[in-house]
Amino acid sequence: MAKLSDRLIKAAKGEGKDQFLGDGGGLYLRVTPVGTKVWMYRFKNATNQTKWLDLGTYPSKSLAEARADATSLKVKRREGIDPVEERARLADANRAAEAESKAKLAAFNARMKVQELYERWIALEISKRKDQGAGTRRMFEKDVLPDLGEMAVEDVRKGHIAAVVDKVLARGGNGRMAALVLSSMRQMLRFAVERDVIDGDPTATICKSRIHKPTERERVLSAEELAILIARLPNAGLCESSQLAVLAMLSTCCRVGELSKANLKDLDLDKATWRIPAENSKNKREHIVALSDFSIGVMRTLKDRADRIGSEWLLPARNKLDPHKKPLPVCEKSLSKQIGDRQRPGQKPMKGRSPLVDALVLAGGKWTAHDLRRTGATLMGELGVRPDVIERCLNHTEQDRMKRTYQRHSYQEEMRAAWSLLGDRLALISCPQANITVLPMRAA
Incomplete structure (x- = not known):
């Protein structure tokens, strides 16, 4: 059987039925009636059945790459490995891994986000206040939700809270607003702890008095x-x-x-x-x-x-x-x-x-x-x-x-x-x- 060459492969034309051009060692090039050229590996399994394995198309896979694949498969056959069964097992494993990845992603997306916790907290607690939580809503929409809204609540750490507070402090003032933001976030996260959304409050070790220590007013007009x-x-x-x-x-x-x-x-x-x-x-x-x-x-x-x-x-x-x-x-x-x-x-x-x-x-x-x-x-x-x-x-x-x-x-x-x-x-x-x-x- 004459070895294939790139010149011969390029010259091959589609006819009324599939043509199989052999290269030796079980490697063939299948040329379809429409001219598509597919590398195939032929072998006999343990029960002496003839099987074909698709190795890819030409010219996406070159002649040299196809020969290397055929040599590798020949070695596996000597080791008693059925390439078709191995590919099926790998495909099953890949499908299982992909399904697991999708499930993990779905579970990750299903975790409560800060935005969702905020809306629940507002509805159940803050809306009962005299102002229906108007001040708290403004505060969160301006300083908290743009940075933390899309995060899963259980992923929020002390550093994330500190970053929000630092941003408010950077705007200037005496720290009163930054302390209010911290206090409100603490209330929301403790609400989450009470409802078993998270195990602990990440603001617990942040000292509000270090951000702003209010002074008791004593002003009296004479x-x-x-x-x-x-x-x-x-x-x-x-x-x-x-x-x-x-x-x-x-x-x-x-x-x-x-x-x-x-x-x-x-x-x-x-x-x-x-x-x-x-x-x-x-x-x-x-x-x-x-x-x-x-x-x-x-x-x-x-x-x-x-x-x-x-x-x-x-x-x-x-x-x-x-x-x-x-x-x-x-x-x-x-x-x-x-x-x-x-x-x-x-x-x-x-x-x-x-x-x-x-x-x-x-x-x-x-x-x-x-x-x-x-x-x-x-x-x-x-x-x-x-x-x-x-x-x-x-x-x-x-x-x-x-x-x-x-x-x-x-x-x-x-x-x-x-x-x-x-x-x-x-x-x-x-x-x-x-x-x-x-x-x-x-x-x-």
Whole structure:
């Protein structure tokens, strides 16, 4: 049998049926009627049956490569290996390996991702918060999910958490936002631990206080500062409702969030009371504020303004309407920002914000809306109001469980007297020329 050559192979043409051109040693070139050229290896198995094994096509596999394959198969035949059976076994093994790989990939993809955990956590826990988790959602969508969203929860390590926190820290600031991001991620991952999604919390050994250690605020406005503040309010570029909000927080010792959510139906000027519903208070307990004459004047003006524009809210937002075209309540952050914007001496006004960057600057340093609440409580103390009565006016929860359980006195009369004293003091500070005498509250 003549050996094949590349010239002979190239010249071979397809005819009416397959042609088999032999090269010796069991190697053949099968030329099909359409001219396709396939290398074949022919051998007899242990039972003397003739078998053919496809080795590939020409010219993808050259003559030299086909001869090398045939020689290798001849050696295997001497070792008692059936090339057809061996190929079938290898094909089965490859199919099994591929199936296993696909199964592993499917299992990997089926593992809960951070995005999926986040959505579950939001739905089951965070959506129950007063703001339905709006702040947490913004935080995660901005700083966490872009980096970790597609990761499997069980793959998240301490280093991944630290990288997110470091990115927030790199933006500047005092670290408060970075600490909030860490705290929120910790809450979510502990939620995952409780539901057996992961075995342990990767944030457990990250110390939040090393990122940001909050300082307890002690800012209290003095009587002199209050007089200056009240005199400056009309010229500070604040709308009338914001000016009145400052006086309302001072005279009722309420939180800014409680005032921003105040509904007119909870205000009874005839009985001189303002009811803060449980859903609006920090400790989820209803609080009744007894309004002083000073507070009634402030609240009446706010109510008249709300009535004129058909709002059910004491502090309606100027440019936000509900689906019925009625004003929504002002955002509690709006009041805080307005106060902060006017205490930036020497700095350029922020875009779209007040140009009066020093209109509310006071000698004692920067102050916040919450400092007004502290200032009102401090004034009560200076007027002789007992600390336990002040705590009731602030709607603080009694820390002593025994007292909380057994002492059920309402303190309504003591609280009314305390707010009245505070209102008289603020009236005197507002109008120093007025003939007002403020007597300290008698100790019970």
